[in-house]
Amino acid sequence: xxxxxxxxxxxxxxxxxxxxxxxxxxxxxxxxxxxxxxxxxxxxxxxxxxxxxxxxxxxxxxxxxxxxxxxxxxxxxxxxxxxxxxxxxxxxxxxxxxxxxxxxxxxxxxxxxxxxxxxxxxxxxxxxxxxxxxxxxxxxxxxxxxxxxxxxxxxxxxxxxxxxxxxxxxxxxxxxxxxxxxxxxxxxxxxxxxxxxxxxxxxxxxxxxxxxxxxxxxxxxxxxxxxxxxxxxxxxxxxxxxxxx
Numbered sequence: 013x014x015x016x017x018x019x020x021x022x023x024x025x026x027x028x029x030x031x032x033x034x035x036x037x038x039x040x041x042x043x044x045x046x047x048x049x050x051x052x053x054x055x056x057x058x059x060x061x062x063x064x065x066x067x068x069x070x071x072x073x074x075x076x077x078x079x080x081x082x083x084x085x086x087x088x089x090x091x092x093x094x095x096x097x098x099x100x101x102x103x104x105x106x107x108x109x110x111x112x113x114x115x116x117x118x119x120x121x122x123x124x125x126x127x128x129x130x131x132x133x134x135x136x137x138x139x140x141x142x143x144x145x146x147x148x149x150x151x152x153x154x155x156x157x158x159x160x161x162x163x164x165x166x167x168x169x170x171x172x173x174x175x176x177x178x179x180x181x182x183x184x185x186x187x188x189x190x191x192x193x194x195x196x197x198x199x200x201x202x203x204x205x206x207x208x209x210x211x212x213x214x215x216x217x218x219x220x221x222x223x224x225x226x227x228x229x230x231x232x233x234x235x236x237x238x239x240x241x242x243x244x245x246x247x248x249x250x251x252x253x254x255x256x257x
Contacts (some may be wrong), residue, residue, distance in 0.1 A: 013225060013228075014225075014228065014229070014232070023212075024229075026204065026207075027207055027208065027209055027212045028187075028209070030118070030205060030206065030207055030208050031187050031189055031208040031209045032186075032187075033118045034118050034121055034122060034189055034208060035186045035187065035189060037118060037119070037122040038122060038125060038182070038189075039179070039182055039183070039186075041122060041125075041126050042133075042175075042178070042179060042182060043175075044126060044130060044133075045129075045130055045133035045134040045136075045137060046134075046137050046171065046175055048068070048130055048131075048134045049134035049135075049137035049138045049141060049171070050137075050141070050163055050167055050168075050171075052064060052065060052134065052138065053138065053141050053167070054159065054163070065131060065134075065138075067131075068130055068131025068134070069131035069132050069135070070131070071127060071128045071129075071130075071131070072128060072129055072131065072132035074128070075192070076192040076193045076195075076196050077192075077196055079124065079128060079193075079196075080196040080197060083111060083124070083197075084111065087110040087111050088111065089107040089108075089109045090107070092107070092110075094110070095107040095108060095110075109201075111197070111199070112199055112200075112201040112202065113201065113202065114201050114202040114204065114205050117202045117205035117206050118205065121193065121194065121197065121206065124193065124197075125193065136174055136178065137171050137174060137175070140170060140171040140173075140174040141167055141170065141171060143170070144166060144167065144170040148166050149162055149166060152165065152166060173254075176248060179244075180241075180244040180245060180247075180248055183240055183241075183243075183244040184237060184240050184241035184244055185237065186236075186237070186240050187209055187233055187236055187237060187240075188209075188210065188233070188237060189208040189209065189210055190210055191210040191211055191214055194206050194207070194208055194210070194211045195211055195214065198211065209229065209233055212229070213226045213229050213230055213233075214226075216229065
């Protein structure tokens with residue numbers, strides 16, 4: 013049915029398009045935790061650094077249901093803070109239903125993921141930076157290197173191996189976007205652009221009781237993930253000479 017039925021084939025193409033687009037944006041933004049970890053380590057005040065790290069890590073422990081509740085309070089048509097603010101400033105005259113819009117859905121989902129996982133994603137890189145020999149920084153300062161040159165020539169090379177390992181794992185999970193985020197943000201208006209494979213499997217299997225087809229799609233998804241994992245591992249061996257499996 014995935015390939016022989018024309019309507020079903022179009023549906024699979026749409027869902028795969030959404031999955032690939034959102035996953036690609038996720039990989040493109042995977043550099044943000046690296047930058048955040050470097051900037052965080054450059055903060056001299058330990059107290060301020062801990063406060064920033066705590067407040068950026070906390071969203072990771074909030075469920076997507078609560079995240080959507082927060083988004084609803086911010087962007088809803090009736091009592092949303094953003095709509096009220098823009099109307100009071102005179103920038104808009106009628107409320108905008110941002111959550112029910114199908115414009116920039118991929119970008120919006122990516123931004124929510126970045127906000128939720130930025131602090132948590134930076135923890136691994138902070139640990140990698142902590143493991144760099146302090147004598148390298150001392151030698152660089154003696155040679156006259158400023159803070160930017162120390163970051164570029166010592167910190168960045170020190171965390172590149174960690175970044176590549178996490179990047180390979182992200183590539184292996186390229187089509188595994190998860191369900192929770194897209195399930196709570198989905199509605200009739202944005203379903204065509206927000207329905208990724210995991211949400212599609214849920215809708216087909218649980219909502220439409222088509223368990224056989226949903227299982228077939230899940231098996232296909234698992235096989236593609238394995239293919240991507242070994243492909244990314246082969247690429248790592250070719251570029252870095254190191255394997256993760």
